Amino acid sequence: MNRREAILASGATLLAAPAVRAQGATWPDREITILVAYGAGGSTDVCTRALAGEAEKILGVPVQIVNRTGGQGTSAPAQVASMRPDGHTLATAGMAALAILPHVLDLPYTLDSFTFLPGYARYLYGIAVPAESPIRTAQDLIAQGRQRRVTFAAAGAPQNIGMFELNKKLNTRFGFVPFPGGAEAVTAAIGRHVDFVVQNPPEMLPALQSGRLRLIASASDVRWKEYPDVQTLREQGVDLAVDSVLGLVGPKGIPQDRLERLNTALLQAARSPGVGETVSRFGMVPAPTPATEFEAMQRGAFAEFGPHLRENGLARR
Amino acid sequence: MMEGLLQGFGVLMTVQNVSLCILGAVLGTLVGVLPGLGPATTIALLLPISLKLDPTGAIILLAGIYYGVAYGGTITSVLMRIPGEASSVVTCIDGHAMAKRGRAGAALGIAAIGSFIAGTFGILGVMLLSPPLAEIVIAFGPWEYAALMMAGLSLIAFFAASGIAKAALMAFLGLFLGLVGLDPISGTPRFTFGVPALVDGINIAPLALGMFGLSELLFLALSKDAKPEILRPPSTLLGFMPNREEWKRSAAPIARGSVLGFFVGLLPGGGAVLASFLSYAVEKRLTRHPDEFGRGAIEGVAGPESANNSGTAGAFIPLLTLGIPANAVTALLLGALLVHGVQPGPMILERQPEVYWGVIASMYFGNFILLVLNLPFVGLFVRALEVPRRYMATAILLVCAIGTWSVGLNHFDVLMAVLFGFVGFALRRGGFDLGPLILAYVLGPTLERSLRQALLIADGDLTEVVNHPIALGFLVAAALILLSGMLMRSRPAVVQDGGS
Numbered sequence: 001m002n003r004r005e006a007i008l009a010s011g012a013t014l015l016a017a018p019a020v021r022a023q024g025a026t027w028p029d030r031e032i033t034i035l036v037a038y039g040a041g042g043s044t045d046v047c048t049r050a051l052a053g054e055a056e057k058i059l060g061v062p063v064q065i066v067n068r069t070g071g072q073g074t075s076a077p078a079q080v081a082s083m084r085p086d087g088h089t090l091a092t093a094g095m096a097a098l099a100i101l102p103h104v105l106d107l108p109y110t111l112d113s114f115t116f117l118p119g120y121a122r123y124l125y126g127i128a129v130p131a132e133s134p135i136r137t138a139q140d141l142i143a144q145g146r147q148r149r150v151t152f153a154a155a156g157a158p159q160n161i162g163m164f165e166l167n168k169k170l171n172t173r174f175g176f177v178p179f180p181g182g183a184e185a186v187t188a189a190i191g192r193h194v195d196f197v198v199q200n201p202p203e204m205l206p207a208l209q210s211g212r213l214r215l216i217a218s219a220s221d222v223r224w225k226e227y228p229d230v231q232t233l234r235e236q237g238v239d240l241a242v243d244s245v246l247g248l249v250g251p252k253g254i255p256q257d258r259l260e261r262l263n264t265a266l267l268q269a270a271r272s273p274g275v276g277e278t279v280s281r282f283g284m285v286p287a288p289t290p291a292t293e294f295e296a297m298q299r300g301a302f303a304e305f306g307p308h309l310r311e312n313g314l315a316r317r
Numbered sequence: 318m319m320e321g322l323l324q325g326f327g328v329l330m331t332v333q334n335v336s337l338c339i340l341g342a343v344l345g346t347l348v349g350v351l352p353g354l355g356p357a358t359t360i361a362l363l364l365p366i367s368l369k370l371d372p373t374g375a376i377i378l379l380a381g382i383y384y385g386v387a388y389g390g391t392i393t394s395v396l397m398r399i400p401g402e403a404s405s406v407v408t409c410i411d412g413h414a415m416a417k418r419g420r421a422g423a424a425l426g427i428a429a430i431g432s433f434i435a436g437t438f439g440i441l442g443v444m445l446l447s448p449p450l451a452e453i454v455i456a457f458g459p460w461e462y463a464a465l466m467m468a469g470l471s472l473i474a475f476f477a478a479s480g481i482a483k484a485a486l487m488a489f490l491g492l493f494l495g496l497v498g499l500d501p502i503s504g505t506p507r508f509t510f511g512v513p514a515l516v517d518g519i520n521i522a523p524l525a526l527g528m529f530g531l532s533e534l535l536f537l538a539l540s541k542d543a544k545p546e547i548l549r550p551p552s553t554l555l556g557f558m559p560n561r562e563e564w565k566r567s568a569a570p571i572a573r574g575s576v577l578g579f580f581v582g583l584l585p586g587g588g589a590v591l592a593s594f595l596s597y598a599v600e601k602r603l604t605r606h607p608d609e610f611g612r613g614a615i616e617g618v619a620g621p622e623s624a625n626n627s628g629t630a631g632a633f634i635p636l637l638t639l640g641i642p643a644n645a646v647t648a649l650l651l652g653a654l655l656v657h658g659v660q661p662g663p664m665i666l667e668r669q670p671e672v673y674w675g676v677i678a679s680m681y682f683g684n685f686i687l688l689v690l691n692l693p694f695v696g697l698f699v700r701a702l703e704v705p706r707r708y709m710a711t712a713i714l715l716v717c718a719i720g721t722w723s724v725g726l727n728h729f730d731v732l733m734a735v736l737f738g739f740v741g742f743a744l745r746r747g748g749f750d751l752g753p754l755i756l757a758y759v760l761g762p763t764l765e766r767s768l769r770q771a772l773l774i775a776d777g778d779l780t781e782v783v784n785h786p787i788a789l790g791f792l793v794a795a796a797l798i799l800l801s802g803m804l805m806r807s808r809p810a811v812v813q814d815g816g817s
Contacts, residue, residue, distance in 0.1 A: 042652055070517045072504060078513075104504050108513070151774050156504070177459075177773045178502055180766070181648070187641050193458030194774060206640035206660060281658070314503055 119247030145172030201283030325674030345385015411617030439630025474802020491757030531738025574623030582628025
């Protein structure tokens, strides 16, 4: 509880209220809108809706969701970057929109266009091969990749960048074949049109459960809860963890008191069991992340990914 | 099987589910009638509401919208030459020509009945053939898709009423329009001229509504004849219906369209649009009245309208049995299933049979509802043609503007539609067919992406295609289609539709 809230609570409400209102302590006084960068029904959308539902209870005003899709998930942050920094309009943004696509697309924003807010969910990645494939472990995959060109399907960043990193570190020849969506990437692997696929659980689970694909490693820091016996890449001696945290951003220059209020409320919402449960159900890992940490994460990744993207001809310059 | 279906009808026959099915079908028809506002947008809008329902109810509602759209899309195509949906673009050609001859009722009637037959056939196919057909979908990789799209593009030979050179020119223009947006491999923008609204490409709505709808408006405005062309509309429902001759000519196209549409609809990417064009080409090749195509041949309505409906059903196979969405709409349905904790895939029959069979039963019921819903209104719709032209023109303008705007809530799209209206008018005046343009625009992006994926997989080696027999088969088919199209062209007296 900050000082102003303490004053309110102490019973000085009547006298203090007008003065305090001017400074924004009763903020928010109207609804908050979150622009979701992906379509309704997807994991980003559903997890953000769960977060909004909790935040609504804490902030005492409606928190509404508007799906602002397009530009590979950059339209929502781009729109928010140009809005009034009153804290009433926020957008979802992850690794792709903040750390990768600014290298690739000509975007109207940079990382400095935003006020960073908390993160709440971590995408989970896995590497799977067709059931008939001789590759059974991460080490098999590396060995194959050193002998010949091994193709993989993925919907895009950041999974492909992880594989590019391996190519550089381990002298493998993993060839990236992009697909417009995770489901298409998985289908290509089922049909053995590519050697393996790197995607998220929601798209991969049906194929894994029916035995058409075999999970050989979690490409994240943690194992998949559905496949507790399958080790992560690191556990198998391959130094890579594809990491992407989903969080919120607002326009640059949200007043400090409002920012504190948002940070506290959103982090509290991210920690609630309801949000955690929804996030897990959608194949993500609950990851309540304070705003400063979320910002550091994205800035670090932005600096790190630039060279990889340029070397593979995917960056603008 | 029968047990399952009975279980499905058991699930369906609650007050809630039956009303949801009817609601979905009605909403779908309305959305289909309104150009621009497509099934994907509608389902995305309704998804949050559907979260409050149980999984079966939600899917019944959303699926109802999906197949309802395939019915509704015909109406504006026939009456105003505005394609309600991309899959109704071909219907504009002969459907509207029929309306001008005073046979709008027959066109709408045969479309509704053909849709019903094809839809029912498609559902039977889903029920009986799901597992084996799912394997075909998996066998299709980048090489196969690239070749299939080439075969699809070769269909322009059949739309080349104005000459193969003009048709090819239009196809190139369509391919070019499809290139605008993000490069599918590197993700860098191209041909966007720094306009943010172009980053996601040119939407089908401004293109189709402008080229077909607004250009038609310009023709209307220029024509001196102010009298409506429809003479005395029949006063009984039966009078609106196709006559004996029209029935006879439609039976085979409906059958062929149903089968074709089902198999093409199975495949992710192509779907209902390709199915309708393919059916049109087939009918044009097989008909005994080739001179009537473009001037109101009922085969050109019956075939494509059946094909796009059975294609809708076909798309459910990869969705339900593999969890693979075949298009944007089934991708949303997949999302809806996941939200409700239903995991589509081979296990769905064992784990959640009530959902699977509930959806199948609701599709039978929904198709029936759509037929009952559509037929009686045919007469009402046809009367819209009696509206004086100045009002009709205003209505077309309004429908096109709202339709275009509703897609992305973006005024830039509306401006583009106006631009395409003038372009389409000029092209039609110059004797160009717009069919090849739309076909190439729809297939081009998939062709490009698949070909480039294939080359990435083969490390740039184009000869790798010889190891893909299905792809080779499509390429041979493409060559044959082109050849036979050209042979047909050497016959005289093929009339093109431009110029009203």
